[in-house]
Amino acid sequence: MPEAPDTEPILLTPGPVSLTPDIVAAMSRPLPFHRGGEFHALHRGLVDGLARLFEAPATHQVLVLSGSGTMANEAMLSSTLGPQDHALVLVNGQFAERLVEILRCHGVPHRTLAVPFGQAFDLDAVERAVAAPDVTAVVMVAMETGLGLLNPVRDVGRLCRAARRLFFVDAVSALGAERLSVGADGIDFCSSVGNKGLGGPPGASFVCADRDALRSRRPAAPRSWYLDLHRYADWARVSETPTTPPIPVLLGLEAALRATLAEGVERRRARFRGLTAIAIEAAARLGAAPLVSPSREASRAAAVTTLIPPPSLDAGDVVRHARAHGFILHEVRVGDRSAFQVAVMGAVREEHLRRLAQRLDDLAPHAPPTAGTPPPSSASAAGTPRSRS
Ligand SMILES: Cc1ncc(COP(=O)(O)O)c(C=O)c1O
Numbered sequence: 001m002p003e004a005p006d007t008e009p010i011l012l013t014p015g016p017v018s019l020t021p022d023i024v025a026a027m028s029r030p031l032p033f034h035r036g037g038e039f040h041a042l043h044r045g046l047v048d049g050l051a052r053l054f055e056a057p058a059t060h061q062v063l064v065l066s067g068s069g070t071m072a073n074e075a076m077l078s079s080t081l082g083p084q085d086h087a088l089v090l091v092n093g094q095f096a097e098r099l100v101e102i103l104r105c106h107g108v109p110h111r112t113l114a115v116p117f118g119q120a121f122d123l124d125a126v127e128r129a130v131a132a133p134d135v136t137a138v139v140m141v142a143m144e145t146g147l148g149l150l151n152p153v154r155d156v157g158r159l160c161r162a163a164r165r166l167f168f169v170d171a172v173s174a175l176g177a178e179r180l181s182v183g184a185d186g187i188d189f190c191s192s193v194g195n196k197g198l199g200g201p202p203g204a205s206f207v208c209a210d211r212d213a214l215r216s217r218r219p220a221a222p223r224s225w226y227l228d229l230h231r232y233a234d235w236a237r238v239s240e241t242p243t244t245p246p247i248p249v250l251l252g253l254e255a256a257l258r259a260t261l262a263e264g265v266e267r268r269r270a271r272f273r274g275l276t277a278i279a280i281e282a283a284a285r286l287g288a289a290p291l292v293s294p295s296r297e298a299s300r301a302a303a304v305t306t307l308i309p310p311p312s313l314d315a316g317d318v319v320r321h322a323r324a325h326g327f328i329l330h331e332v333r334v335g336d337r338s339a340f341q342v343a344v345m346g347a348v349r350e351e352h353l354r355r356l357a358q359r360l361d362d363l364a365p366h367a368p369p370t371a372g373t374p375p376p377s378s379a380s381a382a383g384t385p386r387s388r389s
Contacts, residue, residue, distance in 0.1 A: 009323070009326050009327065009328050010326060010327050010328065010348060010352050010356075011328050011346055012279075012322075012327055012328060012329050012330075012341075012342050012343055012344065012348065012352075012356065013328055013329070013330045013341070013343055014145045014173055014196060014303075014304045014330065014341060014343040014345065015145075015173070015193070015195045015196040015202065015343075015345070016195050016201070016202045016346075017195060017196065017199055017343070017345050017346025017347070017348075018346040018347040018348060019199070019200070019201060019252065019256075019346065019347055020199070020255075020259070020347040022255050022259070023199070023200060023201065023252045023255045023256050023259075023347075024252075025255075026251045026252050026254060026255035027201060027248040027249070027251050027252040028248075029251055031247045031248065031251075032247065034240065034241070034244055034245055034247060035240060039239070039240070039247070040238070040239035040240070041239075042250060042251070042254060043064065043236075043239040043240065043241070043250075044239050045254060046062075046064055046250060046253060046254060046257065047061070047062045047064065047236070047239075049254075049257040049258070049261055050062040050064070050206055050208070050257065051208070052261060053175060053176060053198075053257065053260065053261060053265070054175065054180070054181075054182045054190060054192075054208040055180070055181035055182055055183050055184065056182045056183060056208050057182070057183040059210055059211060059212065060182055060183075060208050060209060060210050060211065061208070061209060061211050061214075061233070061236065062206055062207070062208050062209075063206060063207045063208075063209060063229060063232040063233060063236055064204060064205075064206050064232075064236075064241065064245070064250070065204065065205045065206060065207065065232060065241075066203075066204065066241060066243060066244075066245045066246055067203075067204075067205055067226075068193065068202065068203070068205055069170070069172035069191060069192070069193040069196075069205050070098065070102075071205055071227065072172070072191035072192070072193065072205035072206060072207050073098070073099060073102060073170050073172070073191050074102050074105075074106075074227050075207060075224075075227040075228070075229045075232070076168060076189045076191055076207045076209065076229060077099070077102050077103060077106065077108065077139070077168065078102070078105075078106040078108075078223050078224060078227055079214075079217070079218075079219075079222075079223065079224075079227065079228055079229035079230055080166075080189065080213070080214065080217040080229065081103070081106075081108045081136075081137055081217075082108065082219055082223070083107060083108070083109065084136075085108055085109060085136045085137055086109045086110065086111070086134045086135050086136055086137075087103055087108055087109070087110040087111075087135070087136070087137045087138070087139050087168075088110070088111060088112070088113060088129050088130060088132070088135045088137070088138050088139070088165075089103070089110055089111075089112045089113070089138075089139045089140070090112075090113050090121055090126065090138070090139070090140040090141075090151070090156065091112045091113070091114040091115070092114070092115045092116070092117055092118065092119055092120075092121065092144060092147075092149065092151070093117050093118070093141060093144025093145075093146060093147050093149060094117070094144070094146050095141045095144055095145065095146070095170060095172070096112075096139075096140065096141045096144070096170075099139050099141070099170060100112060103139075106223065110139075113125060113126060113129045117144075117147060117334065117335065118144075118147050118149055118291055118292065118334070120151075120152075120296070120299055121151070121152065121156075123152070123155055123156075123159075126155075126156060126159060127159050130156075130159045130160060130163045130165055131159075131163050135163075135165060136165065136166060137165055137166040137167070137168060138156065138159075138160050138165050138166070138167050138168065139168040139169075139170075140153065140156055140168070140169055140170070141169075141170040141172075142169050142170065142171040142173075142174035142178065142180060143171070143172075143173045143174040143177075143178060143301050143304070145172070145173040145196075145301075145304055146306065146332050146334075146341075147291055147292065147306050147334065148290065148291060148292055148300065148301040148304040148305045148306040148341065149291075149292050149299055149300075149301065150174075150178060150292075150298065150299050150300065150301050151299075152298070153169055153171075153174075153180065153185050153187070154181075154184065154185045154186075157185040157186030157187060158186065160186060161186045166188045166189070166213060167186055167187050167188050167189075168187075168188065168189045168190075169185070169187045169189070169190045169191070170191050171190050171191060171192045172191060172192055172193050172196060172205075173196045173197060173301075173304065174192070174197060175190075175192035175193075175196075175197050175198065176192075176196070176197030176198040176199070176260045176265065176268065176345075177196065177197030177265075177268065177269065177272060177301070177302060177303045177304075177345055178197070178265070178269065178301065178302060178303075179265065179266075179269070180265075182208050187208070188209070188210040188213045189207060189208070189209050189210070189213070189214075190207065190208045190209075191205065191206070191207050191208075192205065192206055192208075193205045193206070194206075194249070194252070194253040194256055194257070196345055197260075197303065197345055198253070198256045198257060198260050199256050199259065199260065199345055199346050199347065200249075200252050200253045200255070200256030200257070201248075201249050201252040201253065201256075202249070203246040203249035204245070204246055204249045204250055204253055207229060207232075209229065209233075214229065214230070214233060218230045226243070228242075269302045269303075272302040272303035272344050272345065273302045274350070275303075275344040275348060275350060275353050276302060276303065276305050276342070276344055278350070278353040278354060278356075278357055279305060279307075279342040279344070279353055279356065279357070280294070280305060280307075281357065282356065282357035282360040282361065283305075283307045283309075283342075283360065285360070285361060285364045286309060286310075286313060286318070286360060286363055286364055287309065287310035287312070287313065287365070288307040288308060288309040288310065288313070288318075288340075289307065289308055290305050290306065290307055290308075291305075291306040291307070291308055291334060291339065292305075292306070303343055303344050303345045304341060304342075304343045304344075304345070305341065305342050305343075306332060306334065306339050306340075306341050307339055307340055307341070307342065308334065308337060308339045309338075309339070309340070312365075313363065314338065315331050315338040315339050315340040316331055316338065317363070318340050318360070318363060319331045319340050321359065321360075321362065321363055322356060322359060322360070325355075325356075325359040327352070327355075327356050327359070329341060329342060330343070342356075
């Protein structure tokens, strides 16, 4: 008998993620008015909890924004950098490229230190680039999510401190899933969201900002209304946001944050590592290998793995087969190759990964056909292995 898919597919995607029943219940609570005491308490709780998760010293403050991670990145860069600056962006993945586009949109002078996607930065080269006299700010991504690649935030932070450069980090997928400490890493501005490492719903994002750096970089006139971080900081003084926030999302975020802090990032990371190992083993039986090899321990994300299938197996077929059995995986391009991702940041348990592993075994060379799996009659048949030799 084919195993029936779960009524709700399990999201093994790097955001959005499957939500725990607690988070779903929190989102269904009656909505507080966003200009009243109940909302003020919610806002204060989020700011305090996020500051703990960011490991923010008292010099920093957390601003809760209404929008996705890209909004947080655009708000932190465009509200603090201007034509008088020169930003150095470290690029080894697609999200760093997006940061470059944001700087270009806002007319911020910049240059890149780029290495091929997935490769580690040469820290000597980074040190030289950071020290260039015209550079005022350094911008990088903590985890290149599409690649499952971790970047050396702490090392770059040390270089920025030595050269007295402002340091911006996109930690959209790293917060709650990886070691990150705004204080110890010397970060001035750090962005993230609730719907990845925290396991919460999408729709809210945050920036953890050095108060003095933020204040000193307020332009004479705002460069945007909605993306103006300074406006958020003004309203945060009364525990409010400038516009109507996504209140159900914030209620879900509160529950996700509570669970993340109770578990602790170290334990969470170890749990993610264990779940990821099951996926990597199953992928190996298909001949698929992680893009960031296990030997590059420090560069390997705990919760997101990008797997490159052998030429005989199409990543799209893996994704369709998993979908037919109740698991959503993400197909990504890595250069001219197609790959699939397994991400374990949400309400994902070991039994889910074991079940996914069984389904992936259906696609292994010489696997007997599974009852209920449609025959490979057409290239577009959902759940059907294609181009397998
Ligand atoms: C590292 C990183 N930065 C930025 C983003 C953009 O976030 P959003 O889709 O929430 O705008 C993502 C999304 O996956 C990401 O992983």
